[in-house]
Amino acid sequence: MTRRIPRWLVAALPVPLWLLLLYILFAPLLRDLGGPLPGGADSILYSWYFKDIQVSLWNGRNPFFTTAMNAPTGLNLMWNTAIVLPAFLMTPVTAALGAGTSVALLMIAAPLAAAAVCYRVLYRMTGNLTAGAVGGTLYGFGPFYAAQQGHVHLTLGAVFLPLILSLGYRMVASDDPSWRQLGWRLGVVVGVTMLISEEIVAIAAIVALLSLVVLALRYRDRDRDRTRVHRARIAKTAGWAAGVAFVICGPFLLYQFLGPLVIRQGFHSSLALDLLSTLRPGQSLYFATAADAAATRRFPADGVENTGYLGPVLILATVLACVVLHRAGQRALVFWLVSTGAIAFGLSLGTSVRVNGTQTYLPTPWFFLSRVPVLETVVPARFSVVTLLVVATVLAFGIAALPRSAGDRTRQRVRWVAAVLVVVGLAACWPAAGSRDRLRVATPQFFTTSAVDAIGRNSVVLALPQSQSPNGAAAVMKWQIDADLRFSIIGGYSYFSRDGQPHYEGDMPSYGALLQQIGVTGVAPTAAQTSTARQSLAAGVGDYVVVTDQVAHPSAVVDALPGIAGCAPQRVSDVYLCKIVR
Incomplete structure (x- = not known):
């Protein structure tokens, strides 16, 4: 006498195919x-x-x-x-x-x-x-x-x-x-x-x-x-x-x-x-x-x-x-x-x-x-x-x-x-192999070790480089995640409200935009640019600036920081850290 296959086993027959597709x-x-x-x-x-x-x-x-x-x-x-x-x-x-x-x-x-x-x-x-x-x-x-x-x-x-x-x-x-x-x-x-x-x-x-x-x-x-x-x-x-x-x-x-x-x-x-x-x-x-x-x-x-x-x-x-x-x-x-x-x-x-x-x-x-x-x-x-x-x-x-x-x-x-x-x-409709569009972000060692404790908890940080593109902003967000969200960041990539209107890029003060520009071009700022940036900093946005080695011209940013942020950047782990002085 043949035994019937249990119904639950019959019902589970698609599962191996699903696991293969997964x-x-x-x-x-x-x-x-x-x-x-x-x-x-x-x-x-x-x-x-x-x-x-x-x-x-x-x-x-x-x-x-x-x-x-x-x-x-x-x-x-x-x-x-x-x-x-x-x-x-x-x-x-x-x-x-x-x-x-x-x-x-x-x-x-x-x-x-x-x-x-x-x-x-x-x-x-x-x-x-x-x-x-x-x-x-x-x-x-x-x-x-x-x-x-x-x-x-x-x-x-x-x-x-x-x-x-x-x-x-x-x-x-x-x-x-x-x-x-x-x-x-x-x-x-x-x-x-x-x-x-x-x-x-x-x-x-x-x-x-x-x-x-x-x-x-x-x-x-x-x-x-x-x-x-x-x-x-x-x-x-x-x-x-x-x-x-x-x-x-x-x-x-x-x-x-x-x-x-x-x-x-x-x-x-x-x-x-x-x-x-x-x-x-x-x-x-x-x-x-x-x-x-x-x-x-x-x-x-x-x-x-x-x-x-x-x-x-x-x-x-x-x-x-x-x-x-x-x-x-x-x-x-x-x-x-x-x-x-x-x-x-x-x-x-x-x-x-x-x-x-x-x-x-x-x-x-x-x-x-x-x-x-x-x-x-x-x-x-x-x-x-x-x-x-x-x-x-x-x-x-x-x-x-x-x-x-x-x-x-x-x-x-x-x-x-x-x-x-x-x-x-x-x-x-067979799916193609492999996960698509995987964004690889290289996190500086500073953010994954105790070195990040040099930044006060809940401080506001401008981390460089930071572009207005989603990938560039997301990289900084990944560093922040790896640091257990110890600090807040200027900028970012999300769905922001600016006077009720939607924007995908976060607010960037003029001093942050200038520092980002210096990092890209390597050109020192003019006196007028430095003065304007210093005034935006006086509004109270930002406690630290972190300059990573991923900046195209980090030395140019480091040289400009004393005039803009009033600080002497220090090398901490594999980044330059500047505590803003107002």
């Missing part, structure tokens, strides 16, 4: 958790937020506002991608192993969690393990997660999108009277996601709202009494969910919009997909050719934001899945999924449609929505995560419907054709 994505990081992270300057920015929140909590300070960067003005962390909930939960790891390790662990866990959550959701929606596995694998290890691995606020936030989709499906497609329970669950998911990525919630909300409008128009002629009851149930569920979500994240949002350094207007992002982004793989995918790389460079969302690829085979498989579902009598489901996917794809094209890099000036819905306050900060290309989730859901429902839609004689043939299409389509 290794492909993060092999360098897995070998060195404390090493450079993918994501360039943004990865150091996440690490900085984690370290600042940990230090603030450990010292009983407000974790949502800090002057440790952009001193003395500071910044409101709620206006930044600080992913406050994970940062709070990871504080013990941050304190014990370092902020970089905390962020690295979350980066690695995000695609695995996304695949697992999507797998579970689609299995519960379809009742088919294979369907759930296919959808979960595509979502968690498809083009979006392969490209956005360095944007941990997106990859962690998108973990919850399948739950929002599932609860939204129950809200519009079910007559279950327990709207309070459904609203409570949806509110918890949305509230938690808000504390990870407000952008992901905004993306989901925009698509959901437009999808509801389309559904209302499509079924406006149905039984009016039943439709009225159904709409009332949807409204009550959504209202209850909004209330629950506000209880969870409301205090944080109130601090964001009513607290210090509010940003009244955001940046309008031009990062959008090209119409051919669905057919041209980006650099984050294994099968992208040199021709693909050249083509995608003409797209508005070149690089990590070019996340719209599906490929002709996967598109064909999705179309056939829609046919299967339609023939199986699930027309309403097909309409809902196709319309939602089309909305998300249309929004991902930005304000107007581009074809192979050519502007058509054909407006999209985002042309109008991007004018709405706060929404202008959403990056249009990132709506592709919803498109991918919808495609994964269509495929899952199509696979689950195959046995019911095909006759006895053709069933096996149809299933084999479907299997080949799905496997080939998923293979086309």
